[in-house]
Amino acid sequence: MKSKINAFMKEIEERNGHEPEFMQAVQEVAETVIPYIVSQDIYHGKNILMRMVEPERAVSFRVSWVDDDGEICVNRGYRIQMNSAIGPYKGGLRFHPTVNMSILKFLAFEQVFKNSLTTLPMGGGKGGSDFDPKGKSDSEIMRFCQSFMTELYRHIGPNTDVPAGDIGVGGREIGYLYGMYKRLKNEFTGVLTGKGMSWGGSLIRPEATGYGTVYFADSMLKTRNDSMKGKTVLVSGSGNVAQYATEKATQLGAKVVTLSDSSGYIYDADGIDAEKLAFVMELKNIKRGRISEYVKKYPTAKFTKGKTPWHEKCDVAMPCATQNEVDGDDAKALLSNGCFVVSEGANMPSNLEAVHAFLKAKILYAPGKASNAGGVATSGLEMSQNSLRMNWTREEVDGKLKEIMKNIHDACIKYGKEEDGYVDYVRGANIAGFVKVADAMLAQGVV
Structure with a gap:
């Protein structure tokens, strides 16, 4: 089994060896999922994990914006659309100077499993920029967000890709991004989550x-x-x-x-x-x-x-x-x-x-893909509320969140419980997340 894992990782390294964070995320999943794949005839020989590791689409673009001194600044923007087998791409936007392709690919890969664990119909994606909001004025952040969205809007939509916030992207940034999207597309849709309560947001999403x-x-x-x-x-x-x-x-x-x-x-x-x-x-x-x-x-x-x-x-x-x-x-x-x-x-x-x-x-x-899935789960609930044109109460959303976290925990136990009763939550989360996505990919053919 070790030889199969090593052979898989060698092939991944040949393509992605310059991306350490992404390699680490893949290694952690491969160690638990490959033994399961080998034991299941339905998945063995279908190269499912290799297909899941390769993004369906990776977009990189220039973001030019003007600071308060009138200087033109240039940053890089990204959107990794990793897997859409079970729903539109879903995952946050991160604005931080450390952002690069490796970090976003690792986050997008993790997001595929995390979103699958919630049982909600969401694929996995991630994006962001090496822009640093710290020390910037509100006006500078608004101009950057508007410039960022003038490219990103081409690649997202309520049934295509629904970004959210992450490090460096809170309610303020989501507001500026959404305002520009609405202006460019001339439509009010649930294309971003983490919105303000007065314009389509969900209670307890920040929490x-x-x-x-x-x-x-x-x-x-x-x-x-x-x-x-x-x-x-x-x-x-x-x-x-x-x-x-x-x-x-x-x-x-x-x-x-x-x-x-x-x-x-x-x-x-x-x-x-x-x-x-x-x-x-x-x-x-x-x-x-x-x-x-x-x-x-x-x-x-x-x-x-x-x-x-x-x-x-x-x-x-x-x-x-x-x-x-x-x-x-x-x-x-x-x-x-x-x-x-x-x-x-x-x-x-x-x-x-x-x-x-x-x-x-x-x-x-x-592991985070299980225990921190509450954020994207509530984002999924926000998407549902947007589609229904209604709002749920705080108690309703919190109740649904508790139920989702309980279901994720139960799934981890199902696939991670060992003979001595110990639960390996890493293996449980990885396999439970894999199974739903893999079944959908098999049903949809070679795509």
Whole structure:
């Protein structure tokens, strides 16, 4: 079996060896899915995984825009349309200086499995730009978004490709992008998700990824007759996902003690309660400040510069910042400090060494494609509301989100439960996500 996996990865490397993040994502899936393919006559010999690894379409374009000083700036824009076997392409737009083809291909590939797990009719895609919104004025961000959409609009649509937000793309950016799309196409359709409530958005969409990450952790704990109540939790990041993971974990009786950004992390032994979280939300969402300012407001907390929080003691860890933020040494530190639950809020935040360490220790470990699927699930619910021209209540959307996360957890157990009762959520998520897409691809012929 190892030889089959190595042969597959060698072929992938010949085409994509210059794209390390994408190679890492494919390797993680190949290790669990290829043995399953070999055991199933319906998939064996059909080259399904190779077809899933190759994007259906990858678009790269120039984005020229004018800054406040009148200078013409040039950025790169991208849209990766990975797989549309079960529905229109669906996935976020990321505006960050690190954005490149490798990162977007890894995100789009993960999105295929994640969207399949939700059971909603959505294919996988991802896009963005190396534009950095930090330090830019609202006018500059508006001009960039408008220029970006003058090219992107040719490739998207409510039944073709429905982008959403991601790092660097929040409600403000979605608004500017949607305004230009509407102007160019002369139509009001549900082509973007994450919209404002007054113009087609869904309740709890901002909260959904963080909430879903906590719901999934709680579901894993229930398999051991346990719950989030009384648990000490490490959360990384301080943006949207981290904020609402903190909120929901606190509501379920846990104590969140860390948050972070690119400058370092804060540790508050007393816990980040609702009042402290409100301060963080204002600091990050309105003032766009640094997390280090937390200790000025709450001096009993400490700030550690240039580090991640993974060497602190905890029961539960929720990486909610970015890819590969947890390495092998971090994983060892978490395990030695008592962590027995890891629920990923970010996309691929643990590298392969860390993943293998978690699985070897047989802790409750949920990969992002399962545990952070709540965001895209609620985006799918927003698409449904747009198509129906109606809005659901907060309780209705939250109820549907809980049900979707429970279904994802059940699917992971179905394909990931081992003979000794341990659930390998990585294998479970990968195979469950693969099966739905693979069956659709087989039914549609060689496309």
